[in-house]
Amino acid sequence: MRRSAEAARQTRDRIVATGVTKASTDGLDALTIGSLAQALGMSKAGVVGPFGSRADLQLAVLGKAADMFIAAVVAPSEKAEPGLRRLRAVIGLWCGYLDGGPFPNGCFVTAASCELDGRPGELRSFLLGVVARWRAFLREQVVIAQAAGDIATTLDADDLVTTLTGIAMAANQEIQLLGDPAAPARARRLMLAAIAG
Amino acid sequence: MRRSAEAARQTRDRIVATGVTKASTDGLDALTIGSLAQALGMSKAGVVGPFGSRADLQLAVLGKAADMFIAAVVAPSEKAEPGLRRLRAVIGLWCGYLDGGPFPNGCFVTAASCELDGRPGELRSFLLGVVARWRAFLREQVVIAQAAGDIATTLDADDLVTTLTGIAMAANQEIQLLGDPAAPARARRLMLAAIAG
DNA sequence: GTGGTTAGCGTACGATCGTTTGCTAAACTC
DNA sequence: GAGTTTAGCAAACGATCGTACGCTAACCAC
Numbered sequence: 001m002r003r004s005a006e007a008a009r010q011t012r013d014r015i016v017a018t019g020v021t022k023a024s025t026d027g028l029d030a031l032t033i034g035s036l037a038q039a040l041g042m043s044k045a046g047v048v049g050p051f052g053s054r055a056d057l058q059l060a061v062l063g064k065a066a067d068m069f070i071a072a073v074v075a076p077s078e079k080a081e082p083g084l085r086r087l088r089a090v091i092g093l094w095c096g097y098l099d100g101g102p103f104p105n106g107c108f109v110t111a112a113s114c115e116l117d118g119r120p121g122e123l124r125s126f127l128l129g130v131v132a133r134w135r136a137f138l139r140e141q142v143v144i145a146q147a148a149g150d151i152a153t154t155l156d157a158d159d160l161v162t163t164l165t166g167i168a169m170a171a172n173q174e175i176q177l178l179g180d181p182a183a184p185a186r187a188r189r190l191m192l193a194a195i196a197g
Numbered sequence: 198m199r200r201s202a203e204a205a206r207q208t209r210d211r212i213v214a215t216g217v218t219k220a221s222t223d224g225l226d227a228l229t230i231g232s233l234a235q236a237l238g239m240s241k242a243g244v245v246g247p248f249g250s251r252a253d254l255q256l257a258v259l260g261k262a263a264d265m266f267i268a269a270v271v272a273p274s275e276k277a278e279p280g281l282r283r284l285r286a287v288i289g290l291w292c293g294y295l296d297g298g299p300f301p302n303g304c305f306v307t308a309a310s311c312e313l314d315g316r317p318g319e320l321r322s323f324l325l326g327v328v329a330r331w332r333a334f335l336r337e338q339v340v341i342a343q344a345a346g347d348i349a350t351t352l353d354a355d356d357l358v359t360t361l362t363g364i365a366m367a368a369n370q371e372i373q374l375l376g377d378p379a380a381p382a383r384a385r386r387l388m389l390a391a392i393a394g
Numbered sequence: 395g396t397g398g399t400t401a402g403c404g405t406a407c408g409a410t411c412g413t414t415t416g417c418t419a420a421a422c423t424c
Numbered sequence: 425g426a427g428t429t430t431a432g433c434a435a436a437c438g439a440t441c442g443t444a445c446g447c448t449a450a451c452c453a454c
Contacts, residue, residue: 005421008431025315029227034410044412046432054412105315110370114311117373118222118302128374135375158379159387162371166363173307173366174359176314177325178332182355190356205401231440243402251442
């Protein structure tokens with residue numbers, strides 16, 4: 001049978017959303033059409049149809065995950081003015097995202113980075129853009145805060161981006177693998193200390 | 198035909214070594230018996246035989262990767278005396294390991310952590326032990342250095358472990374995904390600055 | 395030398411993989 | 425309301441998955 005165009009769009013969204021959940025725990029590579037169809041109660045052709053191929057479905061899932069990261073961390077921070085204020089907002093949102101955020105198994109972007117970093121292709125290129133834009137956003141806030149005199153100019157902006165990113169990644173491991181309940185608060189404290197110089 | 202017991206051991210080692218290389222780029226999950234057999238010029242039964250099952254082969258590969266990490270970073274550091282000296286040695290070895298170490302696609306342990314952290318089982322349990330022991334080793338060197346007065350006691354040992362681990366993870370992404378040639382030197386500098394307080 | 399042991403091969407099994415091809419029936423277009 | 429479009433299903437394709445079974449031939453103990 002056939003659904004309306006609006007219903008079809010919802011179906012597509014449902015497929016992608018379920019795909020994000022599955023890929024979050026098992027990886028993008030384990031996102032098979034059959035298991036996704038079973039989880040959705042659909043046929044395999046119905047699942048892959050809106051995307052054309054499994055590769056394009058994976059790309060849609062990765063894109064959705066990136067959107068979710070931005071929606072959780074970047075977008076709400078834009079209520080704060082650029083610079084130190086926004087940086088502080090980002091840190092709070094970021095640590096909240098790491099601790100029980102939209103993904104059941106930790107930061108999707110970090111997981112995808114580890115999974116895809118050695119595999120050239122469309123997925124890797126897309127992810128590279130996402131990570132590069134995110135790091136550029138972070139760096140920009142640092143530079144603005146430095147220009148405003150809110151962050152010491154003795155700190156190198158790239159160094160700070162590496163430090164903040166690293167704390168988030170370490171916290172992600174502490175939360176997801178080690179099960180350390182103190183990790184989110186520690187990450188938040190360390191990040192704030194890092195930008196305080 | 199049959200090989201000698203010594204040759205059989207070498208065959209097993211060859212299977213694991215090739216498995217580590219394959220799993221380094223494609224993940225432990227993508228380590229299939231068929232592709233491994235083809236890469237080795239062996240039959241599938243010959244590949245899985247020494248291990249019994251694919252799951253046990255994956256465990257052997259993960260164990261070998263952990264051994265390689267320890268051999269590259271921990272073992273050589275033990276020539277330096279415990280505390281600040283050993284910590285400095287570890288930092289140098291660690292950054293060298295991240296930059297063109299034994300794995301073709303970055304830190305195997307970090308990749309496995311992201312891949313396995315949401316999947317309970319023998320692999321995850323084993324990896325959890327590896328990571329916990331590594332972090333405990335790092336922490337111990339910090340505590341020893343603090344007792345010797347070489348690191349400020351105002352720094353929390355757990356904080357320092359998180360910071361160092363994080364810098365390594367961020368550098369790993371910068372090297373493997375972003376292709377930043379400045380990453381290894383920056384990581385080394387940031388790690389040394391972190392323990393300098 | 396002889397006989398048991400075993401490393402590794404070849405083959406086959408059922409299951410699942412991604413993809414393709416008809417098909418149905420409901421939603422659109424006019 | 426008739427005709428076209430299309431969302432999604434059902435089925436089948438060859439390929440590959442992990443595992444199991446004989447089998448062979450070389451090693452090792454005696």
